[in-house]
Amino acid sequence: MYKEEASALENQFSPTFEKLLSREEIIASVIRNWTPERVIEQIPVTEALGRIPSAKVCSVWTLPVVRSSAGDGIAVDSSRFAQGIPDTSGWIQGRDFVHADTGDDFDDAFDAVIMVEDIAFSPEGRLTIRDGVQVYPGYNVRPAGSIVQKGEALVRANLPLRPRDLACLQMGGVGQISVWKKPVVAFIPSGSELIAPGTPVTRGKNVDTNSLLVRETIKQLGAEPLCLPIVPDDYEPILEALDSALIKADIIILGGGSSKGAEDFSATLLHQRGKVLCHGAQAVPGKPLCVAMIQGKPVINLPGPFMAAYHGLEWLVNALVSHFLMQPKQARQTVKATLTQPVEGSERVSMLLVVEVSRKRDGSGYWATPYNFKKIPMSRTVAANGQYMTKLGESLPAGSEIEVELLRGPAYIPDAGWD
Numbered sequence: 338m339y340k341e342e343a344s345a346l347e348n349q350f351s352p353t354f355e356k357l358l359s360r361e362e363i364i365a366s367v368i369r370n371w372t373p374e375r376v377i378e379q380i381p382v383t384e385a386l387g388r389i390p391s392a393k394v395c396s397v398w399t400l401p402v403v404r405s406s407a408g409d410g411i412a413v414d415s416s417r418f419a420q421g422i423p424d425t426s427g428w429i430q431g432r433d434f435v436h437a438d439t440g441d442d443f444d445d446a447f448d449a450v451i452m453v454e455d456i457a458f459s460p461e462g463r464l465t466i467r468d469g470v471q472v473y474p475g476y477n478v479r480p481a482g483s484i485v486q487k488g489e490a491l492v493r494a495n496l497p498l499r500p501r502d503l504a505c506l507q508m509g510g511v512g513q514i515s516v517w518k519k520p521v522v523a524f525i526p527s528g529s530e531l532i533a534p535g536t537p538v539t540r541g542k543n544v545d546t547n548s549l550l551v552r553e554t555i556k557q558l559g560a561e562p563l564c565l566p567i568v569p570d571d572y573e574p575i576l577e578a579l580d581s582a583l584i585k586a587d588i589i590i591l592g593g594g595s596s597k598g599a600e601d602f603s604a605t606l607l608h609q610r611g612k613v614l615c616h617g618a619q620a621v622p623g624k625p626l627c628v629a630m631i632q633g634k635p636v637i638n639l640p641g642p643f644m645a646a647y648h649g650l651e652w653l654v655n656a657l658v659s660h661f662l663m664q665p666k667q668a669r670q671t672v673k674a675t676l677t678q679p680v681e682g683s684e685r686v687s688m689l690l691v692v693e694v695s696r697k698r699d700g701s702g703y704w705a706t707p708y709n710f711k712k713i714p715m716s717r718t719v720a721a722n723g724q725y726m727t728k729l730g731e732s733l734p735a736g737s738e739i740e741v742e743l744l745r746g747p748a749y750i751p752d753a754g755w756d
Contacts, residue, residue, distance in 0.1 A: 359620075367614060380516055385514050388517075390492055390496065399482045405442055411437060434464065451472060455467040492505070523590065525568060529571075532544060547643065552564050558655055559662055589637070591607075592646060620689070623640050623645035644710055672694065672750075674703035675703070682728070692741055693722060694750050696752050
């Protein structure tokens with residue numbers, strides 16, 4: 338297809354923005370139309386941090402195999418304590434007692450452990466036991482299986498594995514585990530103005546930073562990123578890149594070309610190749626976002642501007658990767674904060690506010706200072722430590738309390754007046 342014909346088709350499929358779906362409606366629509374092809378793979382437990390088990394995993398053995406000492410001390414025969422503490426002045430190690438540290442097995446001739454704080458040895462090596470210690474069978478002894486028993490469930494299906502879970506699996510003798518294979522998320526950066534990072538910037542060119550943003554965000558979401566080379570604003574190269582990504586990936590993201598520009602071919606491809614679920618979202622930045630199902634896979638056309646791409650990753654790609662992995666959508670920690678400036682919302686779209694959260698000097702809570710990312714340098718926008726999504730028609734006066742999503746943990750919130 339020639340570029341002129343594609344441009345004409347782009348005009349035919351240009352978004353009108355007359356009827357926009359909410360973020361929630363778009364997510365629900367994709368999930369209704371998508372049956373992910375989930376695959377199970379076996380991996381070593383030592384490489385399974387954060388992975389999602391496909392089934393519960395049980396211990397393959399019992400630990401300890403026999404009883405063991407519950408602490409550091411000496412193992413003794415409890416029958417010798419039936420009438421109280423015996424005379425131990427002539428006791429010999431190895432015959433009358435043995436040393437037993439925490440978790441140790443010990444000779445079957447002994448059935449109780451006296452803790453190290455309850456015993457003493459003279460310079461000559463004679464043993465004494467503190468008065469009042471009552472020794473009986475099983476005293477300070479852990480029974481077989483007190484750590485883990487064969488067949489006992491160690492981890493449940495579909496719960497992300499933590500470091501302590503991995504240690505528990507090893508404790509139960511598990512070396513390999515079945516997990517859901519990570520979804521592959523492909524990203525195709527498009528734009529004739531884009532150049533690779535490190536390339537000298539000349540007039541009319543811009544650095545492709547979205548590839549790095551997408552790659553690292555996808556990793557954080559628990560998926561496998563597949564970042565393809567930059568393609569120019571031309572129909573055929575974008576089509577070839579899309580076809581390649583559809584073979585390799587479970588979710589495909591096209592960067593740029595979603596709106597009404599003369600070279601916005603990406604959204605046109607989605608209209609031609611698949612079932613378009615939305616073209617235009619009730620969310621700013623990123624209103625021209627387009628989503629289609631092509632060959633049974635979700636293809637997302639994110640607008641090119643940095644904050645628009647970030648926003649789409651934040652709410653849509655997050656939700657789809659989480660759905661693939663059968664996990665709740667990843668959520669950020671929030672704090673309630675008082676607006677320092679008024680916020681004027683919109684009747685047609687929800688707006689992502691970038692805010693700087695700071696601690697009130699009197700210790701009573703937090704301030705939230707909203708930034709207009711159209712009026713300040715992008716670097717200041719990106720450095721902000723919080724965000725808030727307005728509701729339709731929501732306008733908030735200064736002094737209103739809002740629930741801010743933190744982009745850094747609460748320990749990093751500065752005091753008011755920082756610079």
